[in-house]
Amino acid sequence: MKPRGIQWYSTLPSIKIALIIWTLCIEPCKNKEQLTMGIVVPSDFFMKRTTNAKIFEKKNGIASIDDDDFRLALSRYRFDITRLELKAISKTAGYSPWDILDVICEKIMTNKWNTVLYANYNEEFNAASVQYLLSLLSFMGIPTIVWVPFKSGLAENPSESLNLQLTPSVYHIDAALLKLMNHYSWSRFSIITTNIPGNAELVATMRRMIKTEFEGREYVLLDSVKIWNAQNSAEVYEQLKVIKDSDARIIVLYASRAEAIEIMQAAQSETLNIATDEYLWIVTHQAVLFDEEQRLEFPVGMLGLTFGEDDTLWDRPTFFSAIEIGMDVWLEGIKQFILANPDPARANSTNPPSLVPNFSCEPNQTAYWADGQILYKYMQGVNLSDKNIQFKPDGTLKEFAFKVMNFNKDHIWKSVGVFDADGLKLDDISWPGDAATPPRDRPEKYHLKVVTLEEPPYVTYSDLDPRTWKCNPGASLCRMKPLNITQQYSFENATRNSTLYRCCSGFCIDLLNLLAEKMGFDYELYVVEDRKWGAPDSKDENGKPMWNGLVKDLMDHKADMCMTSLKINPERSSVISFSVPFLETGITIVVAVREGAISPKAFLEPFDIKSWLLILLAAIQVVAVSVFLFEWGSPYGFNRQKRPVTRDESHGRKSDSKHHQHRFSLFRSFWLIWAMLFGAAVNVDNPRGVSSRFMANIWALFAVVFLASYTANLAAFMIAKEEYYDLKGIQDPMLHNPFAVNPAFKFATVNSGATSINLKKNYPNMYSYMQQWNKVNAAEGTQAVKDKKIDAFIYDATVLEYRASHDEGCKLKTVGNWYAMTGYGVSFPKDSKYVDTVNEHLLQLIQRGDLERLQKYWLAGACKKNNQRGVSSHPLKIVNFTSAYILLAGGILLGALLLLMEHVYFKCFRPKLRKWDKCGCCGLISLSMGKSLTFEQSVMETLDLTKNYKCKNPICETQRWKVQHELDLALLKIERLHMRLRTHGFEIQEKAVWRDNRPKAITFREEPDVCNMPRKRKNFKQQASQDKPSYDVHKENKEFPLANDKTHIVPASRPSSTPEQEHKPKTSPSFWKSKKKDKDKSATPSPQPYRSKTPPPPYNAVDPKNKTRHLGGRQYSGVRSDPPIDHLEMETVL
Structure with missing residues (x-):
């Protein structure tokens, strides 16, 4: 299945x-x-x-x-x-x-x-x-x-x-025409059209195709002429005259048969005569005639494009x-x-x-x-x-086959080739005039006379090569004298005379060579005889202005063209013709640059005023106050007290020292901030608190950035600045009112130039004032500015920009805005036939970027201040540090002022401030101010200095120990004498000697807090009898009254004293004298000594428990045979 x-x-x-x-x-x-x-x-x-x-x-x-x-x-x-x-x-x-x-x-x-x-x-x-x-x-x-x-x-x-x-489109026609012209290397042509359908599309398509360089060749459509009514002979002649005046030699005719007959009859007339052997006509299929009577009107050698199966007519x-x-x-x-x-x-x-x-x-x-x-x-x-x-999407055929027809000398159109998808195939062609070769697409070279005038970088003179007596490549031979003078010599001898012939090169010469290549002409270049640009200098009998210079040569038809930097303006345009501008320009001002003095505030110029105010008046103040407040509130700093805490107190232990080693205040915070900002190697007091240290580190980071930015920009401001007249332009007041300054401001321009014409017309007063300094050319004007003969020179902007950028030593500078914007143009006699052709070529050169390349080559440049190779800088002079010296001198004066203020403070303000500052708050702001207000602070500073002192050799240390030992023995003997005197009932005068438990110092105890003392103090004797103060060295009586109102002395204390007893005043001879005087004035009775029931240990006995040594009732640490001063103790002196 x-x-x-x-x-x-x-x-x-x-x-x-x-x-x-x-x-x-x-x-x-x-x-x-x-x-x-x-x-x-x-x-x-x-x-x-x-x-x-x-x-x-x-x-x-x-x-x-x-x-x-x-x-x-x-x-x-x-x-x-x-x-x-x-x-x-x-x-x-x-x-x-x-x-x-x-x-x-x-x-x-x-x-x-x-x-x-x-x-x-x-x-x-x-x-x-x-x-x-x-x-x-x-x-x-x-x-x-x-x-x-x-x-x-x-x-x-x-x-x-x-x-x-089903018929060919205008694109097919244009493609076949360009293919035919490309075959014979024709790139320049013109088109004549009538009012038949597709005429506008034909020209537009042709322009679009040649814009993209069809078949890899560059084409130029010289003219496009449209004849609306070919039956009107006047119109036909007028339009064909445009073709005659141009350089067109290849002419494309897009017209019907009847229109082509009328046009060709006019073209072959004696008036136009543009159907000769030099011209080649190409007709499209509409105009190919096969009628024997009509085709006789066509010239021999024409080419045509057609299609069909029969060459004789439009067949069935x-x-x-x-x-x-x-x-x-x-x-x-x-x-x-x-x-x-x-x-x-x-x-x-x-x-x-x-x-x-x-x-x-x-x-x-x-x-x-x-x-x-x-x-x-x-x-x-x-x-x-x-x-x-x-078909293409627009309904036209993708490809179309044309037959190329040739009108031979037998007046028969014969097929000579075919254009299809496989390309163009051509046989032998009968050319106009029975020539063996096709005609050129441009006329035979014609000769033009070109006048010029020197103006670097547009036209520059140079000598001929002495070996070949020819100009270098890129330069053209130019005649310097009139023709009647040079003709007196042979050409060979004349070229060897630099007064007769020289070489011209520059921007305009390169442009002239490009135009000569594109247009196919030869030229003779000569320099205008009077060396002037062209301006009306007088009037004739009829009142018309008479011109000079380049303009006069063009008006008199001595030259066919002028090629130099001739500016276009309305006055010149009324008498000569200009092309389109090939370069824009205007009027500007050049001044001299001179070295000036360094600014006294050069060290401040790296930052503007706002930045300095923000740094100096805001940042530093805020950071310094912040660091101090953080330190004051830190438990490791002040802990919100009037004095710094000790290290034991910061760790929660009882302080065994009477002195505070940490020193800090608001002013010391400022000192720290300034030192960190500028990286100064000075002694500073650093904060202890974590927050204050963190803030100081942040400030250090800011200081790094600040210094890096400051030093990076400082070098630019520590050199001498250039000085020049910074004019704003032609409207600057110094130009319109030169006598406003002393001496009067002098400026000039070039005579008979476009600038002088403009100034004479628009600013007559300014022009009449500057005439006495006017120059012949721009070179003289800029040199006069450098030599300080004039202060400013007004001229063409591009020329002055070039001279400033190529000046040796960079001593010229253009200033102000450009004025009267215009351009340079190629000039011709009025209504010259070459204007349109030159315009077309100039636009093509601009579009292709050729003029931009010339401009970059000739006009670009930068002046070089140092002409010696390998030398990039000069040694700095004193003038470069003027601002630094001014800053130093200002600092010295400010220091002297501060010294004066210190003396004024100590003599005038300190007593008043001492009465006002009872609580010692000034010490938070400045330690120096606080010490100046209290005697205790001064003594403590001396004690700290003594404490921190260290011997640098053994001899010093031995002598120091010997003196200290003798002092201890003397004090011990005095103490025993006091005890004997009290035993026998002698009354002892009150004088106190303090001994510090710290070695190397004898100090006073610090004053009690006046702000916290009771207002009514008890009687000394009552206090002694009630409280029974003891002179035992192992106890401390904080409530013991003082015998002197000015310098208070309190009983001795043990080493385990409170933090308030860390700092003690140091003894001095002057102190004892002052105490003695105060004692004589005081009537307060001295307290009775207290006898201890426990006898003191024997002298120099060692306690086996804690390994301490006893000296007359005093206990010393260690096993040293000679004890140091142990602790503060008060004794009365006879």
């Missing part, structure tokens, strides 16, 4: 045969719809009969199609293949709108035409009416196939049109071949449509596409066939490879 799939495929042929039988036998019995294509041809009986024969042949060919799939699909659409009808109209579609509408309603809509083929070989038909018909058909949605050989641009409509063009085979191709395109489009939609019943849409239009001329019926665009797309995609028919 066979598989089911094989059984299915085996039954397919029988099913297909059944469907074909149904299609051929049963289905034709039903009513079928007709597919109709209308053909519009000229009103010609023979053409109508032949066209009907072609239609009948095509119908028979359609009936004999053996494509089963196509016939099956066609039957499903209910189309009768045997009744497929093609209708023809023997009309030109009418010449009036009514005739066109009548054809549309009676023929096209009534017969349901789904495509129209319009073919017309007649040259004289009304193109506007045909254009109107094609537009209406596209509006109705009916595809149109067009064949109009004489109106190539007729069917080239916008993208929404439904036209398929070509016409009927076009109709046959149109029908093939339509039939192939129908076939593709049906095969793409084989079964309309199964279409997804409720309204499947139809090949039969449903429009009508009735008012209530639609006049648009939407499915026509679908049919147009299928027809557009047709590819008839055997006939080379394939």
